[in-house]
Amino acid sequence: MALNLLSFSARPSPTFSAATCQASAATFSVHSLTPPPPPPPPPPPQPPLLSLPQKSTPTPLPSSSCSLNCPHFQFCSGCTHEYSLHHPPILDEAIDFFEKLGVSGFDFDTCRLWGWRCRAKLAVRGSSTKPLIGLYQERTHDIVDIPECKAHHPSINAAVELLKQGMSKLNIEPYDEDQGTGELRYVQMAVTTYNTSLPASQRYKNGKVQVALVWNSGNENSPSSEKLNDLASFLWRNGGTKGKVHLIHSIWANFQTSTNNIIFGNRWRHLLGERDFWEHVGGIDVSLAPSSFGQANTRAFDFLLRKLHKYVPYGASVVDLYAGAGVIGLSLATTRKCRSVKCVEVNRESKVSFEKTAARLSETLDGSISWHHADASKEPFSWLVGSEVVVVDPPRKGLDLSLLDTLRSLSSVELKANLPESTGGKVKNEKRPWILRERETSVQVNSSTVQEENRSLPETLIYISCGWDSFKEDCMSLLSSKAWYLDKAHGFNFFPGTESIEVLAVFKRGSKPNIKRRKSGKKKRPS
């Protein structure tokens, strides 16, 4: 699927780091699973999970601790603030927002502050003798070279350095946007920290990089393909299994000739190394092709998933909208033994990753699990029917309006849905409309599982958001419909150094129960 440059620099970027927050076991024991961080830079004392039940401002730390210490700060558009990485400026606003809505127990998981980015898309410009590999400078098309990025997993920086050496040695020309000439346009680097042959404590820092080279040609038969193969061989020879340092997991090519600012073309080729890229998050092994969406902050995503699990009842039926490769849905299917899970994703490239993950999990999956190549904004109601829980994880711009409207009107629709003759169109005639509608592009796991007719509508809405502004709007819109109330919210430091946080919000259908304080029943002590 095409990605464009706006989202590229929007999902905050780069870095590399050292310390992992030491969350107190009492608040979030999963942190004890976090492998120790890579050795490098400034490892100040880490503030961990900040539990903010009241309007409590987290304990202030000196501004020098938890600072970015990145030589590229101010030149590169990836990070917007330098100090107190554990406490992004937006956090205070989030605390206020949830407090005003009467949500108790909002907490913020600070996660890893440096070296957190396990997935980066970087532009390649400059010249073969002096390649520049990095992000655009704010509001320009000038690339800032970021070899010492503190957000990047250290393996990404090492792989970028190796790539530069290869380009110089083999005379690979970076892309020239004005002329449309040159060979290498972008590179995507994705790190897998899944290596069970290492002790758990050493896995993160020994992450291996899946390198995807975006080549300026229509396919692998172009005259410049020889250079592409030479570059891949160079990377593999020096960074692959037999290199001095084993750094590279695999090398892929993507072919793109478009003159707009879309990063990837439609054609992908696996060149060297392992074809399958596995990571372990949310209690499952997940496969991620370079063409599929993958979360940039692997560790923080793992924390989020583990927190998410507890909001989904055992045996529930779930629809996972904006599902990517179905990581959330499959993680729930496995850990919560879901009766059914439907994943809905518009990028067809994610299908193969879903299939691989599901195949590896097949023995643990009992329910009916499916993935659908479909646009969640089209007939959204049909996706909601039959699920008790809906999970949405939209892009930064938030929910599609049609889906938002459908969620807002769920209480009134439910009445109709329960009346056998009253629902219109496909919903009326087909028990599982999604199967009919997307037959060619769906994947059904456990097709032998008999699905009973389930016409229920979601009672729980779990909203995962990477766009704070759009989340606020969607949240207020859902609440103003009176169809939902906000029950819980958690924040995660997915993008330290930036203005963004990730939010996990749990909405329940109906009105908020009026919880009256129970009388303790204890007898007063005689004074």
Ligand SMILES: C[S@@+](CC[C@H](N)C(=O)[O-])C[C@H]1O[C@@H](n2cnc3c(N)ncnc32)[C@H](O)[C@@H]1O
């Ligand atoms: C923030 S990502 C989340 C992916 C997935 N939940 C995960 O964590 O790996 C948003 C996903 O929504 C997909 N998407 C965007 N618009 C969509 C739509 N209208 N219908 C279905 N999927 C959509 C994107 O392709 C992307 O994979």
